[in-house]
Amino acid sequence: MTTITETMTSDHRHCDGLFAETETLIADGDWENGAQGFAEFRKTTEHHFAVEEDVFFPDFEQRTGQTMGPTRMMRMEHEQMRQLFSELAEALENRDKDGYLGFSETLMILMQQHNMKEEQVLYRMMDQVYGEEINDLLNQAGSF
Amino acid sequence: MLNTAHLSLEQAPPISIPFRFFLTAPLFGAAAGVVLIWAGDAAMVSRWSPIVLALTHLITLGFLTMVMCGAMMQMLPVLAGSPVPGAGPVGTLSHLALSLGTGALVHAFIQGSAGWMKLAVLLLGVGFGIFAVAVGLALARVKLSSPTVTGMRWALVSLVITVVLGALVSVGLFGVVSLNNLAAYTDLHLGWGLLGWMGILLIGVSYQVVPMFQVTPEYPKLMQERLTPSLLFGLVGWFLFETGVIRGYWSPLVPGCWMLLVTAGYPWFAGTTLRIQRLRKRQVSDVTLRFWRVGLIGILSGYLVWLIGRVFPDAATAPRYPLLLGILLFLGGVFPLVNGMLYKIVPFLSWFHLQNRQLALGAFHVKLPHMKGFIADREAKLQFHLYLAALFLALAALFWPVFFTRPAGAFLVLTNLMLGYNLLRAVMRYRGTKALLNPLDSH
Numbered sequence: 148m149t150t151i152t153e154t155m156t157s158d159h160r161h162c163d164g165l166f167a168e169t170e171t172l173i174a175d176g177d178w179e180n181g182a183q184g185f186a187e188f189r190k191t192t193e194h195h196f197a198v199e200e201d202v203f204f205p206d207f208e209q210r211t212g213q214t215m216g217p218t219r220m221m222r223m224e225h226e227q228m229r230q231l232f233s234e235l236a237e238a239l240e241n242r243d244k245d246g247y248l249g250f251s252e253t254l255m256i257l258m259q260q261h262n263m264k265e266e267q268v269l270y271r272m273m274d275q276v277y278g279e280e281i282n283d284l285l286n287q288a289g290s291f
Numbered sequence: 292m293l294n295t296a297h298l299s300l301e302q303a304p305p306i307s308i309p310f311r312f313f314l315t316a317p318l319f320g321a322a323a324g325v326v327l328i329w330a331g332d333a334a335m336v337s338r339w340s341p342i343v344l345a346l347t348h349l350i351t352l353g354f355l356t357m358v359m360c361g362a363m364m365q366m367l368p369v370l371a372g373s374p375v376p377g378a379g380p381v382g383t384l385s386h387l388a389l390s391l392g393t394g395a396l397v398h399a400f401i402q403g404s405a406g407w408m409k410l411a412v413l414l415l416g417v418g419f420g421i422f423a424v425a426v427g428l429a430l431a432r433v434k435l436s437s438p439t440v441t442g443m444r445w446a447l448v449s450l451v452i453t454v455v456l457g458a459l460v461s462v463g464l465f466g467v468v469s470l471n472n473l474a475a476y477t478d479l480h481l482g483w484g485l486l487g488w489m490g491i492l493l494i495g496v497s498y499q500v501v502p503m504f505q506v507t508p509e510y511p512k513l514m515q516e517r518l519t520p521s522l523l524f525g526l527v528g529w530f531l532f533e534t535g536v537i538r539g540y541w542s543p544l545v546p547g548c549w550m551l552l553v554t555a556g557y558p559w560f561a562g563t564t565l566r567i568q569r570l571r572k573r574q575v576s577d578v579t580l581r582f583w584r585v586g587l588i589g590i591l592s593g594y595l596v597w598l599i600g601r602v603f604p605d606a607a608t609a610p611r612y613p614l615l616l617g618i619l620l621f622l623g624g625v626f627p628l629v630n631g632m633l634y635k636i637v638p639f640l641s642w643f644h645l646q647n648r649q650l651a652l653g654a655f656h657v658k659l660p661h662m663k664g665f666i667a668d669r670e671a672k673l674q675f676h677l678y679l680a681a682l683f684l685a686l687a688a689l690f691w692p693v694f695f696t697r698p699a700g701a702f703l704v705l706t707n708l709m710l711g712y713n714l715l716r717a718v719m720r721y722r723g724t725k726a727l728l729n730p731l732d733s734h
Binding site: 163164167170171174223226227230234245246248249250252253255256257259260263267268 | 369372435437499502503504506572573574575576635638639642643646650660661662663664
């Protein structure tokens with residue numbers, strides 16, 4: 148059986164990879180490929196957020212009756228990360244290497260601790276709550 | 292049902308609690324350098340000299356334990372979803388008692404004063420007592436345990452044992468109570484402090500922070516699940532075997548062979564960390580990573596030197612042999628791991644608190660500094676190089692004490708002052724930005 152934990156964790160690793168590749172390009176001063184890498188990273192991560200915010204979280208909130216719990220906190224952290232995406236985009240635009248690397252360092256830690264909370268707590272909670280019915284939800288997310 | 296509070300970061304203690312622990316540590320580190328300059332080559336005579344005892348405790352209590360206690364209070368709510376009850380008063384009292392107690396202890400060693408020693412034992416006993424009860428409660432309340440939480444639990448148990456053994460040894464040392472085999476009890480105190488409190492805590496915390504800070508693969512599951520409980524079991528066994536030796540039940544070979552097994556866990560951990568760091572996705576240069584490499588190599592070299600001492604017992608009887616081990620493991624091992632970690636914890640904590648505040652106030656007109664805006668790479672790198680100089684000079688001082696002891700002390704002062712300056716600047720930047728976010732609230 149596929150689980151939310153497995154599916155979404157591998158998605159996190161995919162985003163991490165894009166993030167790290169972009170950061171290396173920028174550090175090496177390769178702005179052209181760096182800009183492309185950043186766009187790809189941002190798009191992929193936004194898609195991941197959208198799957199959570201528009202499919203997983205509302206369904207989970209409805210099922211458990213919790214709207215103020217962990218999902219609220221995760222949405223807030225998505226907002227924090229979006230703010231950093233804008234900072235990164237601005238640094239990229241200005242070709243400000245130090246700025247980019249400073250914000251990417253910040254984003255990296257925020258992202259990693261956010262991922263840990265989702266992987267170690269929230270996804271496991273969701274897998275527990277849904278059991279076998281998880282496939283419906285995953286299909287819904289897949290067509291998203 | 293799982294506890295949703297796991298995900299909450301709103302229960303983190305006021306930022307001033309961890310910060311005061313972090314800012315105090317470099318002062319004790321610098322004090323160790325001053326003692327080294329003052330004592331000169333007399334500091335390189337024997338592990339039992341009062342100066343070496345003072346130096347060791349300035350580093351282990353004043354620097355390392357200081358940071359570790361502050362970080363533990365900060366991390367518990369974030370990593371384990373369990374805030375330390377009464378974090379404000381507990382942090383204030385234990386920080387004060389730990390600072391004054393370390394000062395009193397160092398004074399007691401250097402002056403050979405039984406009165407100061409009693410005061411030190413009292414202060415440290417109270418400080419660690421409060422800390423252990425509050426952090427112990429928080430750890431007991433964790434709903435969903437993890438290898439990091441397990442590590443923290445066994446580290447706290449080790450801390451309590453270390454403190455009790457330390458108190459026993461210190462009163463024995465000053466003839467307050469008669470304690471046969473003072474040396475054996477001192478080794479137990481040292482072993483529980485280094486291998487238990489520091490070793491187990493660092494291993495447990497690494498499971499979370501190494502993948503998080505450096506985007507490395509996870510530690511192997513087997514290690515995460517088994518290593519820290521095995522180490523605690525190993526230390527308990529060592530304690531019992533050592534007590535048997537003290538009572539004349541069996542030969543010292545018994546705990547000796549046992550420890551060969553137990554200590555193998557540390558190079559396993561250090562080697563694994565180096566390996567997963569090599570596999571890290573993130574390739575940009577990083578001061579913390581450099582500190583960590585030095586620390587892990589320090590641990591591996593310390594282990595090797597220890598092993599050589601077991602195979603060739605004659606080498607281990609040289610008076611400077613334990614000093615070499617101490618320099619490699621404390622100054623070359625644990626110190627850089629803790630120092631490197633501060634460069635991630637302090638800027639991230641600052642940014643994180645500010646951003647939460649910004650979201651709460653909706654004050655988006657203020658541009659928050661990024662992590663490197665709190666501590667710049669250049670300054671952190673300079674401190675790293677000063678640290679490296681202190682470490683290599685301290686090693687050289689073992690062989691040429693007259694030439695190198697004072698320079699080692701001088702660089703120890705410099706690297707700690709630079710660290711203190713870097714941390715202080717981060718805190719000032721934090722305060723300045725916070726004031727911009729909410730000009731009405733100057734607190």
